Amino acid sequence: MAAGSGSRGQGRGVCVKLLCVWSVCSALTAAYLLYLPLPGTISEPLKLMIVAAAFRGVSSLGDMGQSLGVVHHIRLINSAITGFESLVPLDYEEVQVEDLEFSGVQVRLYQPGTDAQPGLRRAVVFIHGGGWSLGVPKVGSYDLLCRKMAVKLNAVVVTVDYRMAPDVRFPAQFEECLQASRFFLQPEVLQRYSVDPQRVAVCGDSAGGNLAAAVAQQIGKDNSTAEKFKLQVLIYPVLQPLDFNTASYQQNQRIPILYRELMAHYWLEYLGADPDLIHSLLLNNHTARDQKLLEPHRAKIDWTKMIPKDKKKEYKPVVPSKGSPGILQQVPALLDVRAAPLLADLEVLKFAPRAYIMTGEHDVLRDDGLMYTHRLQQAGVSVTNHHYEGGFHGCVSFAFWPSYFDVGIRAVDDYIAWLQEHL
Template structure:
């Protein structure tokens, strides 16, 4: 009897906590400008994610892992994944890496073009399955066969393991394309956010491997490409929103991916890792803010502005191993030289305004153009990070996928 009473009491306590957390998340919800489309949807989505974040933080006080709580709550969203009758999907492995194949339903004649897809989620969250509705929409609009990679996640598996999983799957798919009904000469790579990071890193690595069919395009949707400077204009403007991705979250994701912990969070958040040595290095020039269009950034490109905290950083000691990682192009692709960028395939760069990663995409688009790569860009002034994932809730997302499909067809001469 006592156990029953305690169980009921515990449930009531959890219910009260949930209600209180819900109210807190509601009052902390972001406020979007009036010009923004679907303000109601964005507010609901942001409230939901703030609620998940608050509940996850609360779980830490109860002895649970906040990260695993977040994963569990996000995985619950799979219940809303109503599969398209126009697309078949099945799980397989490629040299030990789990991959979901998405393809047009029914029998198909001849070989189709293919896409290697890498999901986002800050290297620590999400799965290929949770990206199912978006991936299905891409299949429907392009007629392609997609290999979506379920790479292992940080912090359990830190850099370079997630990248190695993506490379393993990409190499296998390129070598065995015909087994999946794909023309190996019509394959590109696509990823968003952390997946955009991994997609570009895979493209950089494979560009040096001449024993494989070359990637025909690289599609990056609001990609995370540098951990060098967390005081770029977008990090200042959207530090706390209103978009889904805040500076706090992004800095945490970078550190969990690299080191598996947040021990140096304050150093990175305040840009104290950007020492005088790094400021004077060639890597500084790779993300110079003059690459950012003033019409978007709303800055005057005053090159005398101090972005690292000035003289305060002169005495900060950063381990060489840490510097080695954050300047590694396979960890942070914007650290690649112009020479390495010049051999990358035709690119499609999709960017949105309400996003701390906005400038990463703007900079890489401009650098690729200057390196001689053909680049198609799309910038949406009133959308936020994660926008493309809401293809079932926001009709305008489908139009953006159709826009990508046009690039896809033109690039592959279909």
């Protein structure tokens, strides 16, 4: 054999070995990215691992882009979400859609098609989630969800396309949702769209649930607003930034797609606070026993007295004796009921509309919803808490192709059925 052919043979052998090593490394990397130790009771864990891996990958790219000074990580993540949501096929095409401004706020209004039932209709104001910084309400799953509500409920649906962080911070998101809601609730506007003023609901998921609850409180107590919301639907709402060690935060801190540290990060982004405060928040240093500003609110976040025993399990409260002085003064919005609706007094809550609160067992925000259920009931408000043992945060957004989750489909159908019965 010629020397050249021998060298080529050795070269091919090296290439094959390198290819094998690369393949093994790639497989191990994929397995590492995909694998998460998930509870056996969570809905479709393998599928959730894949979704979580994709989200972690995009988040890592966003962090890298920001560290290099190329792009704010939220903008990159939103671009990826928009691309993914564009894959969701359009359905309920018979719905009439208009992009409008309500009191200077961008909204999209959905009306049933020409075959809809005549007469006055129900209406739903829908506020999307995404940590007050993510989400594309006019594309994909949110758009399809609003179309489905319009058809199934024979309702006018208004989705509020509020501005988000980092472009604006609290209270801008709240104020825009409040402005749009007040505008829509005007008698002449309801009449224009053939809406029964006694049959209007406000609905939101996650951070949208936060905004929906805060808006419902404000309108409930506001004597200048003639028409009120009849109902509120809060889908795994985030309602307080004072205890990041509730039983559900401890239990689900590493469960996708909303991790405990990520939720604290969203709060700091929303409130325009120093991101370096995240470690103090996770330790509950801002709500230690020596933080006197918190005293009027301690009972409102005492989950040991407000959630069922089977949810508390073996978890214990985390209340340091000494904390980080100055955080509550530095970030006063942490105690603002417009940001944290759970902190509202009973005198305010008693004017809130009847509520449907969805919670998921494997969600860091589960206890926020359970505590709010308890406090609304204390104020005499009727509440339906629909709890999903297999539920995880964000599952309602995965009720449509290409990311079907059974628990998401059921959750959407269940709350629409509740609105069908009560609105």
